Each structure stands twice: as C-alpha cells, then as structure tokens.
C-alpha cells in the first residue's frame with residue numbers, strides 16, 4: 001500500500017522579514033515551500049497549522065509579542 005504524505009506547515013502571511021527587509025507577503029515563506037512540495041507530490045494532503053490566538057499583523061509588534069512569550 002502506498003504511504004500517504006501529509007504536508008503540515010506553519011507560516012506567517014502579511015508583514016514578514018524577507019532578504020533583510022520587511023515586506024507584505026500574500027503567502028508566507030514556508031507556505032510557498034509547502035506549495036512547491038505539494039506540486040511535486042500532488043497526492044499529499046496539506047494542512048495549515050494555526051495559532052490559538054492571533055499575533056499582531058505588525059511585524060515589529062509581533063516581535064515584541066514573541067520576545068514577551070520567550071521572557072515569560
């Protein structure tokens with residue numbers, strides 16, 4: 001029996017860090033990679049992991065939230 005593949009990924013859309021600057025991404029970086037893997041493995045299932053609460057859409061504020069979580 002052929003093995004079933006699951007592509008599970010977590011990725012941030014919107015403001016994100018790309019090649020040294022903040023850009024507004026339609027798709028997150030990891031999401032783009034997940035789609036490339038899916039194109040190579042069309043039978044695979046794709047599952048986008050989400051957070052239990054929404055982080056700030058502002059990249060800089062999100063950084064502060066992440067720092068606070070690490071501190072806590």
Ligand SMILES: Cc1cc2nc3c(=O)[nH]c(=O)nc-3n(C[C@H](O)[C@H](O)[C@H](O)COP(=O)(O)O)c2cc1C
Nearest residue numbers: 010011012013016017018028029030031062063066
């Ligand atoms: C809260 C936060 C902190 C990040 N910190 C860094 C960093 O210190 N250095 C870096 O090169 N990229 C940093 N990034 C950018 C991510 O590493 C980059 O976008 C990576 O591709 C993550 O995948 P994603 O775009 O699918 O979310 C950060 C992104 C977020 C949201």
